[in-house]
Amino acid sequence: MKPYKEEKIVRDMPFPVEVFIADNRIANIDAGPHWHDCYEVLYMIEGAALQQVNDKQFKMVQHDVLILNPGCIHSTYSIPGEDACILVIKFMKEIIDSRFANFSDSQYIQAFINNRFDRIFHLNDTRQNFMELHNILLALHDEYIGKQSGFEIYIRGSLFHLIAWCVRNGIITLPEFPQESKTGLRINSMINYIEDNFKREINLKDIAQLLNLSYYYCSRYFKRMTGKTFKEYLDFVRICEAEKLLVASEMNISEIALTVGYSRVSSFNRVFKKVRGYNPGVIKKTKTAKF
Incomplete structure (x- = not known):
């Protein structure tokens, strides 16, 4: 069959x-x-x-x-x-x-x-x-x-x-990373930087300079440690914040897009659909229907 x-x-x-x-x-x-x-x-x-x-x-x-x-x-x-x-x-x-x-x-x-x-x-x-x-x-x-x-x-x-x-219970094992004392501190510093600055225009070069590391090392290191690229993680953080605003605020979609770091509404809609599988308007419609 x-x-x-x-x-x-x-x-x-x-x-x-x-x-x-x-x-x-x-x-x-x-x-x-x-x-x-x-x-x-x-x-x-x-x-x-x-x-x-x-x-x-x-x-x-x-x-x-x-x-x-x-x-x-x-x-x-x-x-x-x-x-x-x-x-x-x-x-x-x-x-x-x-x-x-x-x-x-x-x-x-x-x-x-x-x-x-x-x-x-x-x-x-x-x-x-x-x-x-x-x-x-x-x-x-x-x-x-x-x-x-x-x-x-x-x-x-x-x-x-x-x-x-x-x-x-040993059914899955954690990946092994190089034994370096700064490993946890580095990835937490990267993630904290993104979550503190995602509302403005940031890129991986900013983090590389902040930690005094090469761009290419940072790129591979971030992907290896989180399973996401820098851009994927940044988009995810922004979309999570956008969801909160869609539910809890009276802001329209254009205002929310700008607030979470997207200069174009079309880019925001595209990324939101990619991350969540549906358009941000679905949340707005659901919220409106409840009231």
């Missing part, structure tokens, strides 16, 4: 997350070879099922977890005579790839994004602290189904909790 692309969850969704339980006692759970642009977490609540991931086949049993990278070809098949109840969590990278407060946050997120998941994690062993993850994932499901006020931030927090759990 030729693999197909599944597009149930896309970047244009206001909150690109989907959570549900697939139970073969209620409906067929078989899914042929496919891939998608989002991450997918499969947690076997009870029973068993077969999982094909690229060229590997696994049997998932109760409390097993499978994390799938975007673009990974995979399929799910029931086992004759076996029940299967699977918690499915899908989310776009943008949900966790947010504005970093400092380097210590970004290293965990980038480690998760850069990791290639290619095996089942068996959580029956108490050394894996499976009950902690069990509670994280089921609470995330309940929040998604209930959709009470604040459920979005709760779900994002649960995904960060998942990343921390993966780090602590």
